Amino acid sequence: MLGVLVALVALACGQGAEGGSDRVASAGVLRIGTEGTYAPFSYHDSATGALSGYDIDVARAVADKLGVRAEFVETPWDSIFAALESGRFDVVANQVTITPERQAKYDLSKPYAVGEGVIVTRANDNSIKSLNDLSGKITAQSVTSNWAEVARQAGAKVEAVEGFTQAITLLNQGRVDATVNDSIAVFAYLATTNDTSVKIAAKTGQRSEQAFAAGKNSGLLPELNRAITELGADGTLARISEKYLKADASGTAPQQGTAAPAPSTVKLILDNLWPMARATITATIPLTAISFVIGLVIALGVALARMSPNRLVSGVARSYISIIRGTPLLVQLFLIFYALPELGIKIDPFPAAIIAFSLNVGGYAAEVIRSAISSIPKGQWEAAQTIGMKYPTTLRRIILPQASRVAVPPLSNTLISLVKDTSLASTILVTELLRTAQVAAAPTFEFFAMYGTAAAYYWVICLALSFWQGRVERRLERYVAR
């Protein structure tokens, strides 16, 4: 089993290394990784649905110069470098900013767009006039973007988001004070949306140069750079820039920085063991425990309502179960965190996650509890009635203790799923285990090490829960003939 896994990984790596100029030339195709959700650089035209944008047009022009066909592979930004390393495409065209860390790890081309860092705030917020004013403020940043580091070094608290649009949403909702990004992106946003609720409050002083990224030693750089130089000389880059940004951001060839030594993988894991454990103790475990307890209470109520002879009551319970089980948990999280503010209900990340997970557990566990209660013979209800018990007492003293024996194995499944589902809270700014791993992996590109460590943490929690389940089951079975 393990051997097969190792072989697969080796195979995948092999394919990644085998890419490069020979492969591009022989296949006649340049495979380009891009987000497809990052207007106006890489997005789908709302009228035609076609993939378009600044980076898309540049990549097409480059492919033309190389005499090959451009094939785009759409990949979320947070996994775009992992996908590049695993050989899913040859280059990334997605406003990749040149940094020393990236240069150490990848082949970066000459820049095809140049901008500068700017700080965006709400239009009516005058408290930020320079980079220094960010100290103590909250900014929303994509964790893998270099702007997160700029904000962090300026003393800002960084909330992790999926992209620029989400950052602007959080800014407008008052959940964060600012977001730092490239002037190119900000001007493009302001131009396309006519949003007047936000403004550029200050510049960070950093120049940002955007380039293609290819795998290390891909052999693609000479050809890519030649193409970019030619496209700059013949005015193509300037034309593309005008088309999408209403400004010329094509820039000139920069000086390339020197590569910083990468920290060793072992040290990186050791450095992050405690931060990840802390995230587990302060977020993942409390999220799981609180949501499970509240969820069980909801589930019991829903299960009893579902069994009620009153049609309205049982109908409401049935609908609840149907909606919870019929919609993705991620969508439920987004509805509570991102959609409710539109109705004026703004809930902080942690409580929002608790609400979503509790409701979710409530829906699933309700059916488990209902079937467990149904499995108790009618004679038990009758015996309790004849000794004078009323409904709540019967439930509490006679039915639920017996039903719990039936319900514990499936409820343990629900609990163990919940442990892992809490990783979804990372998408609504809860800094739990997975988010901590993402943040550690982003600047270092050590995805395997960091996500592997996170996986180990989750597994250990679930292992502990499985042992506990065994103990509970043995205890509940003491009155059953063996």
Next chain:
Amino acid sequence: MSTPTLVTVADVTKSFGTNAVLKGVSFEVPTGSVTTIIGPSGSGKTTVLRSLNALERPDTGVITIGEVRVDFSTDIPEAEFYRFRGQSGMVFQAHNLFPHKTVLQNIIEGPVIVQRRAADEARADAIDLLRSVGLDGKQDQYPYQLSGGQQQRVGIARALALKPKLMLFDEPTSALDPELVGEVLAVIKDLATQGWTMVIVTHEIRFAQQVADQVLFTDGGVVLESGPPSSVIGAPKQERTQQFLRRILDPL
């Protein structure tokens, strides 16, 4: 010799959907007497018994047990309903012991949780009751560790622990292996000699004959024939009663 009446059942009816199970049942049970109900399956005898405990709620009719009178054609206040139910203790065919509780916990559950009696006192009573049904020393066992006959005797002790005025038995030996029937019937006979008022649904005709002061023969949702065992079982007047007894006593 005339004894006071404990139970009066007057014109009780009950339907399940369109199926009329009881079509006007009336009888009386004198204090301290034993009444057995016999009859073919589907005749309504179990429904009559369950009505006495309101496990089955009659559609119409009046049942009086001791000082509690309930008219089922009217709305019954909840407190009155539970007072009515508290008059009797029920022993089931399938014992229905609580499997997650020990013998002792099964017996004291009603007295302590429902009647709010002191746990010490209820426990002492339970030990006495266990001795009287021949289960000395079994108090800490779980039901699954007992034989069928022992389980049924715990069921009897559980009902007795509530100190009801009336004891109800729903075919208490039907689910038992034949060799275990005797020990349960012996306990019931013992209760009869102690002066308990009891209503027993049974297929044990010989037992009914020995223990009963009054036998009710039900058929088609009514009491077709009633009287002392010497007449209803010994010399039945109704042809249906004769047929039934022939089939039961001489099945071949």
